[in-house]
Amino acid sequence: MSVSSVYPALEELLPRVSKPVQYIGSELGATVKEWDSTTVRWALMYPDAYEVGLPNQGVMILYEILNEIPDVLAERTYSVWPDLEELMREHGVPQFTVDAHRPVGAFDLLGVSFATELGYTNLLTALDLAGIPLHAEDRDDSHPLVIAGGHAAFNPEPIADFVDAAVLGDGEEAVIELTAIVRDHKHEGREALLERFAATGNVYVPRFYEAGYDQETGRLAGTTPNRAAAPEQVSKRTTMDLDQWPYPRKPLVPLAESVHERMSVEIFRGCTRGCRFCQAGMITRPVRERSLQGIGEMVDNGLKHSGFEEVGLLSLSSADHSEIGDLAKQLADRYEGTNTGLSLPSTRVDAFNIDLANELTRNGRRSGLTFAPEGGSERIRKVINKTVSEEDLIRTVSAAYAQGWRQVKLYFMCGLPTETDEDVLQIAEMARNVIRAGREAAGRKDIRCTISIGGFVPKPHTPFQWAAQCDPDIVDARLKKLRTEVNADRSLGRSIGMRYHDGKPSLIEGLLSRGDRRVGAVIEAVWREGGRFDGWHEYFSYERWMRCGDEALRPHGVDVAFFTTRERAEDEVLPWDHLDSGLDKQWLWDDWCDALDEQEQDDCRWTPCFDCGVCPSMGTEIEMGPTGRTLLPITPV
Amino acid sequence: MADDRPNPSAPTACKLWLRYAKRGKLRFASHRDIARLFERAVRKAELPIAYSQGFSPHPKLSWIGAAPTGTASEAEYVEIGLTESVEPDSIAERLGSALPGDVAVLQVVTAGEGALADRMLASRWRITVPVPDDASLEDAVAALLDAEEVIVPRRTKSGLKDIDVRHACVSIKVEPVSESFPQVSGHVAKQPPGEGVPKAPGYGILEVVVRQMTPTVRPDDVLRALHVVTGHEWFGGPAKASRIAQGPLDDAGQLVDPLVGDRMSST
Numbered sequence: 086m087s088v089s090s091v092y093p094a095l096e097e098l099l100p101r102v103s104k105p106v107q108y109i110g111s112e113l114g115a116t117v118k119e120w121d122s123t124t125v126r127w128a129l130m131y132p133d134a135y136e137v138g139l140p141n142q143g144v145m146i147l148y149e150i151l152n153e154i155p156d157v158l159a160e161r162t163y164s165v166w167p168d169l170e171e172l173m174r175e176h177g178v179p180q181f182t183v184d185a186h187r188p189v190g191a192f193d194l195l196g197v198s199f200a201t202e203l204g205y206t207n208l209l210t211a212l213d214l215a216g217i218p219l220h221a222e223d224r225d226d227s228h229p230l231v232i233a234g235g236h237a238a239f240n241p242e243p244i245a246d247f248v249d250a251a252v253l254g255d256g257e258e259a260v261i262e263l264t265a266i267v268r269d270h271k272h273e274g275r276e277a278l279l280e281r282f283a284a285t286g287n288v289y290v291p292r293f294y295e296a297g298y299d300q301e302t303g304r305l306a307g308t309t310p311n312r313a314a315a316p317e318q319v320s321k322r323t324t325m326d327l328d329q330w331p332y333p334r335k336p337l338v339p340l341a342e343s344v345h346e347r348m349s350v351e352i353f354r355g356c357t358r359g360c361r362f363c364q365a366g367m368i369t370r371p372v373r374e375r376s377l378q379g380i381g382e383m384v385d386n387g388l389k390h391s392g393f394e395e396v397g398l399l400s401l402s403s404a405d406h407s408e409i410g411d412l413a414k415q416l417a418d419r420y421e422g423t424n425t426g427l428s429l430p431s432t433r434v435d436a437f438n439i440d441l442a443n444e445l446t447r448n449g450r451r452s453g454l455t456f457a458p459e460g461g462s463e464r465i466r467k468v469i470n471k472t473v474s475e476e477d478l479i480r481t482v483s484a485a486y487a488q489g490w491r492q493v494k495l496y497f498m499c500g501l502p503t504e505t506d507e508d509v510l511q512i513a514e515m516a517r518n519v520i521r522a523g524r525e526a527a528g529r530k531d532i533r534c535t536i537s538i539g540g541f542v543p544k545p546h547t548p549f550q551w552a553a554q555c556d557p558d559i560v561d562a563r564l565k566k567l568r569t570e571v572n573a574d575r576s577l578g579r580s581i582g583m584r585y586h587d588g589k590p591s592l593i594e595g596l597l598s599r600g601d602r603r604v605g606a607v608i609e610a611v612w613r614e615g616g617r618f619d620g621w622h623e624y625f626s627y628e629r630w631m632r633c634g635d636e637a638l639r640p641h642g643v644d645v646a647f648f649t650t651r652e653r654a655e656d657e658v659l660p661w662d663h664l665d666s667g668l669d670k671q672w673l674w675d676d677w678c679d680a681l682d683e684q685e686q687d688d689c690r691w692t693p694c695f696d697c698g699v700c701p702s703m704g705t706e707i708e709m710g711p712t713g714r715t716l717l718p719i720t721p722v
Numbered sequence: 723m724a725d726d727r728p729n730p731s732a733p734t735a736c737k738l739w740l741r742y743a744k745r746g747k748l749r750f751a752s753h754r755d756i757a758r759l760f761e762r763a764v765r766k767a768e769l770p771i772a773y774s775q776g777f778s779p780h781p782k783l784s785w786i787g788a789a790p791t792g793t794a795s796e797a798e799y800v801e802i803g804l805t806e807s808v809e810p811d812s813i814a815e816r817l818g819s820a821l822p823g824d825v826a827v828l829q830v831v832t833a834g835e836g837a838l839a840d841r842m843l844a845s846r847w848r849i850t851v852p853v854p855d856d857a858s859l860e861d862a863v864a865a866l867l868d869a870e871e872v873i874v875p876r877r878t879k880s881g882l883k884d885i886d887v888r889h890a891c892v893s894i895k896v897e898p899v900s901e902s903f904p905q906v907s908g909h910v911a912k913q914p915p916g917e918g919v920p921k922a923p924g925y926g927i928l929e930v931v932v933r934q935m936t937p938t939v940r941p942d943d944v945l946r947a948l949h950v951v952t953g954h955e956w957f958g959g960p961a962k963a964s965r966i967a968q969g970p971l972d973d974a975g976q977l978v979d980p981l982v983g984d985r986m987s988s989t
C-alpha cells in the first residue's frame with residue numbers, strides 16, 4: 086500500500102500559521118526514499134517545536150543510521166504549534182513527517198526521543214493527530230509501534246499507558262536490532278513483535294509487567310513480568326568505540342532558524358565526575374572517548390557538507406577529554422583565518438578551561454565564559470560532589486577577566502538536598518567577590534557577572550533519587566532573598582545580573598521524573614484540558630497540573646506531594662527498579678548517605694574504580710586516551 | 723590549512739549580480755532563511771567571497787527587495803562581493819549545486835553601472851485567487867482599476883499604515899477561471915487538496931504589474947484591495963503568488979529585464 090503526501094492539504098494551511106518554514110522540511114542532508122521500495126519504516130519524533138527538535142543529535146544520528154540501510158526508511162516529525170494543530174484538526178490533516186510529508190500513522194514504528202519529561206503532553210498531541218489511539222492497549226496491527234527513547238526512558242512509567250515500548254540507553258545498535266525484528270517478523274503481528282523486542286533484554290514493554298501497590302501506604306509494591314518473554318530486569322545498551330559510529334556524517338541543516346546555528350561533534354560520551362544531581366552523568370557511564378582523528382574527520386566532513394560556520398565540541402564535560410588540549414590547538418591551527426568558529430560547551434571551574442577557551446577564540450571575540458559551581462557554599466558543593474573551593478573559583482574567574490574576557494556566567498541550582506537559605510545567599514557573596522577580583526584583574530569597571538539559577542529536580546538512577554524535592558514556595562522565597570542580597574551592595578550589584586525561573590515547572594518535572602504508572606492519568610487529564618508545550622513558560626500551567634494531579638491521584642490515595650516533596654525510604658521499591666542503568670542500587674544509596682555526610686567521591690578516570698556497578702554489569706569499560714595520535718591533515722578539495 | 727582556501731580578509735575585487743528563483747515548498751522560507759541559506763551555500767561552494775570587516779564578519783551579500791514569506795518567485799536578485807574575479811558561469815554552477823533544488827540560480831552577470839536596486843521599479847506577480855461561483859474576477863478587477871484610489875491598511879514596523887494599492891497597480895490581467903487545482907510556477911500540484919479541505923469552486927489567475935513603492939505593495943494587498951472594492955469575503959484569504967519578473971518599466975508601462983545590457987551569462 087503506497088502512502089501519499091499530505092503536503093497539498095497542508096500547503097493550504099501554512100499561509101495562516103506563524104513561521105510556516107518549520108513545517109516544510111527540505112533541510113540539507115535530509116533523505117527522502119520511495120515508500121514502496123522499503124520494508125521497514127520509522128517515523129522519528131522529537132516532541133518539541135522544530136527549532137528545538139531539529140538540532141537534537143540523538144534523532145539526527147538514528148535518522149542517518151536507519152536511512153543507510155537500503156530497505157529502511159526513516160523520516161522525522163516534530164510537535165506542531167497550537168495554531169497549526171487547530172487548523173489540522175479542522176481540515177483533517179494528520180500528524181506528518183517533514184521529509185516527505187507522510188502521515189505518521191502509516192509508519193511501522195514511531196520512535197520518540199525524550200530529553201525531558203515536559204514533552205509528555207506533546208507526545209499525546211502527536212499520537213492523537215496521527216490517528217493513533219492514546220492507549221497502547223487500544224492499538225491494533227494497523228498502528229505504528231510507539232517506542233520511547235532518550236534519558237526520560239529510564240523511567241517511562243508515567244507514560245507506560247501511551248507507549249508500546251521503551252529503549253534504554255544508547256540507540257545506535259538498538260534501532261538496528263529492532264529494525265531487523267520488524268523486517269523478519271512483521272507478519273506475526275503486534276503482540277509477537279513486542280515479545281521479540283522484550284526478549285532482547287534491552288527493550289521494556291510496559292504492558293508485559295504488572296505494577297502492584299501497597300493499599301495502606303500507597304507505595305509501589307513491585308513491578309513484575311507477566312509473561313515469559315519479559316525479563317525481570319531490562320538493561321540499558323551501551324555503544325562502545327565511538328570511532329565506529331561517526332554520526333551524524335551529514336548533519337541536517339535547517340532552512341528555519343534553530344536554537345543551535347552550528348554543527349556538533351560528540352567528542353565523548355558518558356561522565357564519571359559524579360555530580361550527584363546529574364542523571365545524564367549517572368546513566369551514560371562509563372566514559373567513551375572519540376579519538377582525535379575521529380573528531381578531526383567529523384569536523385572536516387561536517388563543515389564541508391553543511392556550510393556551517395561553527396562547530397560545537399559536545400559532551401557532558403568537554404574539557405575532560407584526555408587530549409582536549411591537543412585537540413583545541415590542532416583544530417585552531419587548522420581553521421586559523423577561515424572564519425570558522427569553534428566552541429566547547431564546558432563549565433569546568435579551572436584555569437585549564439580558560440586556556441582552552443583562549444585557544445578556540447584565537448582570532449575571534451572574547452565575549453563570555455561560563456562556569457558551573459552549581460552550589461553557593463562549599464558545604465553544599467560537597468553534598469552534590471561538585472568540588473571546587475571559593476578561592477579556586479575566584480582565581481579562575483580573575484584569570485579570565487585578566488585575559489580579556491568581559492563577561493562571566495555562573496550556573497547554580499536551588500532546592501538541593503540539605504540546602505538552607507544560607508547556602509543560597511552565599512551565591513551573592515561569591516558573585517560580589519568575583520566582581521571585586523575581576524575589576525582588579527581587568528583594571529576596569531565594565532566587567533559583568535551573570536548568575537543563572539535553575540531549580541533542582543531529583544532524578545531516577547541518581548543518588549538523589551530518594552531525596553525530597555524542595556517545595557517551590559521555598560525555592561521562590563530563597564531566590565527572592567538572594568535577589569535582595571545581590572542588590573544590597575549597589576556598586577557591586579550593578580555589575581551582577583541574575584537569571585532564574587520560578588520553582589513551579591521544576592515540581593511538575595519532578596512529578597513526571599519520579600512518578601509511577603498512576604501519573605499517566607494526570608498527564609492525560611492535563612492534555613485533555615489543553616496542556617501542550619509544557620517546557621515553554623507561556624504554555625505551562627501550574628494550576629492545571631496541580632488540579633489534575635490531585636483529581637487523578639486521589640482515587641489511588643496518593644497526591645502530587647507523594648511523588649515530589651516526600652523523601653523515600655531505603656527499602657522502598659522505586660518505579661524504575663526493574664530498569665537497569667548498571668548502577669548498583671546499594672552504591673547509589675551509599676553515595677546518597679555520603680552526600681548527607683558531605684563526603685566527596687573521586688572520578689574513576691583518574692583514581693581507581695569505586696565500584697558504581699556499571700562496567701561489570703554491562704560488560705563495558707572506560708575508553709579513553711591519550712592515544713598520542715594527531716589530527717589528519719584535511720584533504721584539499 | 724589548505725592553501726587553496728579563500729582568504730576572507732581580502733577586499734572586494736569583483737561584484738556579481740545574480741538572479742535566482744525560489745519555488746515549491748521554499749516559498750514558505752522567509753528572507754532571513756534565504757539569506758542564511760545563501761551564506762552557507764557560498765561557504766560550501768568555497769567561493770572567494772568577501773567578508774565585511776569588524777567583530778563578526780559576514781559574507782558580502784546585498785539583497786534587493788526580497789519576495790515576502792509565502793510567495794514564490796522567479797525573479798529574486800542579490801549582489802555578491804568576491805575577493806577575486808571569477809567567471810560568472812562557474813559561479814552559477816558552483817553555487818547552484820550547493821543550494822537546494824527549489825532555489826535555482828537563473829542568471830549571473832558582472833555588476834553593471836549604479837545600484838541594482840535602482841533598476842527595480844516594478845514587479846510582475848502571478849496570483850492565484852479562489853473565486854466563488856457567484857463572483858466575477860473580471861468585474862472585481864475592473865472595479866479596482868476604475869477607482870481613483872484604494873486604500874488598504876498595512877502593518878509595518880511603525881504601526882498601521884495606509885497604502886494606496888490602486889496607485890501601485892500599473893496593470894492587471896485576468897486569466898479565465900479554471901476548474902482545476904492551480905499551479906503556482908515551479909510547484910506542480912499532483913493532486914487536489916485532501917479530504918476535509920473546503921472545496922474551492924474555482925480559481926482565477928491575475929497577472930499584476932506592481933510599481934515599487936514604500937512600503938512595498940504585496941500580492942496580499944492586491945487581494946485586500948479587491949475585497950475593499952467588492953466587499954467579497956473571499957478576496958481576503960491567503961493567495962498563492964509568484965513573482966515572474968522585476969525590473970525597470972519602459973515608456974509603454976512594460977517590465978524590462980534589469981540585467982539586459984550587462985554582460986550576459988544565462989544558465
Ligand code: SF4
Pocket residue numbers: 357370371372689690694695696697698699700701706707
Ligand atoms: S564501574 Fe568503576 S570504572 Fe566503571 S564507571 Fe563505575 S566506577 Fe567507573
